[in-house]
Structure formats: C-alpha cells, structure tokens
Amino acid sequence: MGRLTLMAAHSPNPPLLVAYDRARACDLLRSSTAHGLRDALRGGRFGDALSPADRAELDELLTAWVQRALGSVFLRDALLVDGQRGPRAFGLICACMTRAYAPLPTNLADTLRTCGSADLSLGDLSGMALRDPALARLADLAGREGLSVALLDQPVGYPPPADLDSLLPAPLARQTFPADAFEPPVGVRRSLAVALVVAGMTLLIVPMLGGSIPEHPAGLPLALITLALMVGIRARWLGFVGALCMWLVPNLPGFRHSSGLIELLPSLPLLIVGMALLILDRRVRALWVWVRQQVGR
Numbered sequence: 001m002g003r004l005t006l007m008a009a010h011s012p013n014p015p016l017l018v019a020y021d022r023a024r025a026c027d028l029l030r031s032s033t034a035h036g037l038r039d040a041l042r043g044g045r046f047g048d049a050l051s052p053a054d055r056a057e058l059d060e061l062l063t064a065w066v067q068r069a070l071g072s073v074f075l076r077d078a079l080l081v082d083g084q085r086g087p088r089a090f091g092l093i094c095a096c097m098t099r100a101y102a103p104l105p106t107n108l109a110d111t112l113r114t115c116g117s118a119d120l121s122l123g124d125l126s127g128m129a130l131r132d133p134a135l136a137r138l139a140d141l142a143g144r145e146g147l148s149v150a151l152l153d154q155p156v157g158y159p160p161p162a163d164l165d166s167l168l169p170a171p172l173a174r175q176t177f178p179a180d181a182f183e184p185p186v187g188v189r190r191s192l193a194v195a196l197v198v199a200g201m202t203l204l205i206v207p208m209l210g211g212s213i214p215e216h217p218a219g220l221p222l223a224l225i226t227l228a229l230m231v232g233i234r235a236r237w238l239g240f241v242g243a244l245c246m247w248l249v250p251n252l253p254g255f256r257h258s259s260g261l262i263e264l265l266p267s268l269p270l271l272i273v274g275m276a277l278l279i280l281d282r283r284v285r286a287l288w289v290w291v292r293q294q295v296g297r
Helices: 022-031 034-042 052-070 075-081 086-096 106-113 122-131 133-145 187-209 220-232 237-251 262-280 282-296
Strands: 016-020 098-103 148-152
Touching: 016 133, 022 075, 022 086, 022 148, 034 052, 034 075, 052 075, 052 086, 075 086, 086 098, 098 133, 133 148, 187 220, 220 237, 237 262, 237 282, 262 282
Parallel strands: none
Antiparallel strands: 016 098, 016 148
C-alpha cells in the first residue's frame, strides 16, 4: 500500500500525528551500518520517501559517522556513541517508513501529550478517532498493519529508542559488511598523521639546511612518514606489518643504495612478504583505488 497522506489546511505548522513502521526502523539499527545505509541511500535503494533536502541531510549524517570510524559499526552503536547526530538520523530513518500523517489542532495535541508517552497506543486515539475521520483512517491503518503511532512537534522529531541496549545486533556471522572506501583522516587521527609527517620531514630537511645530507634518510624519517600513512588510512594489522617489512628492506645491514640487483636478492623475500601483506589490507587497497581515481580525473 502506498503512503497515505492526510492533510489539514487550517494550520501552517500544526503538530503531526504519524503512523510509521517503528519495528522496521529499530531492526535497521541492529542490522545495518552507516556505510551500508549510505550506499543504499546513494544507490536509490533507501529513502525514496524523503525530500531531496532530507536525503542530503541523512547522507551528511551517515558520512560524518563513516569519517569518524563509525561507518562499519551497527547504527545502534553509532546512536549510542553520538548522541548529537543520533536522534536526527533516527528521525530521518523513521520518516522513510512513515505510512500516514495527519496534522492535529493544538488542543487535540495537548490532550495526547498528557498520555506521557512519545509512542501512542491505538487506545489513546479511540475517543478522538470517533470525532475526526482523518484520525479514524490513520488509526485504522495503524491497527491493520501493526504500525506505531507518535505525536511529532517537528517533522522528523520521532522519539528515539528508549533503550538502545535492547537493540543488540544480530550475530556478526550473518552480517555482510560493504567494501571499504577511502575516507580522508579527520580529528585526532588526522592530527597524529600530520604530526608524524612533520617530524619525519623535519629530520630530512634540518640537516640539508645546515649544508649536509641526512646520514640515513631511510631510517627514522622514513619510518615516521610510513607510520603517518598507515595511521591516516586506519590500516589494519596487515598493513602495519607489511609496511614494516617494506621499511626493513632498505635498513638491512647489507643494503647499500649503490647495491646491484644480485646483492639485493637476500632482501627479496622480505620485499615480497611486505607487498603481499599490503595488498591483503583492504584499507590500503581502498587508498590505491582512490589514488587511481584521482589520477584518472
């Protein structure tokens, strides 16, 4: 059944009574991630009922979670961590699942507020539904389809879950996580990565300013710059170990910058292992895909 819209023209911004699928919205919190929901939103598989402005806002909220390392956790956990964006994001999700809404006169809204609960029962509407055909149709739809009913003072002011602990995710083994996409570092991670790069570059530049060549540029300076890259992309342990193997190659006792190919053969296994580990790290692969996209523009 399509969305049922019940309009009233006597008030420009009256409180809204809505019938929506709260159970489905809560199930989305326990089974979906911000990354997955954003992909569905951008792919047109979610959010058809939202206005372009609301779709853009939901995309922005989900992107903020992705950039703050909350993209691969369940939405329930993101709401638990981010109390500022959480209620708004949940309201927009509920707006996608709203089947009917009816503007209410202020006096009727005040009566419903005395029920003391954000989510209303059909019994709370029984008396009003007898006097208002619009409310009767909304109550009938909610009863037939098992929808929740709520009173909203704002268009997406849906009541957030009272107990997020009750929305524990389904077993992780049943979940399929979306492929990682590269996200530029933000917050503390960006500051740490920048500090490591600056430290490494300083160790290279300061001796040159004094008229001398750095004694061992592949040592600590390269280590700091490599570590900055791994921190910046939030590499997994495979990436860190692979980067360590690659860093060890020019730091082996027998390595010389003027060495021939034959003399480098002993370090070849370490080089191969390092490359393999870097390739296996999905964050490193995401960075490589992003770099190729930037170069190809």
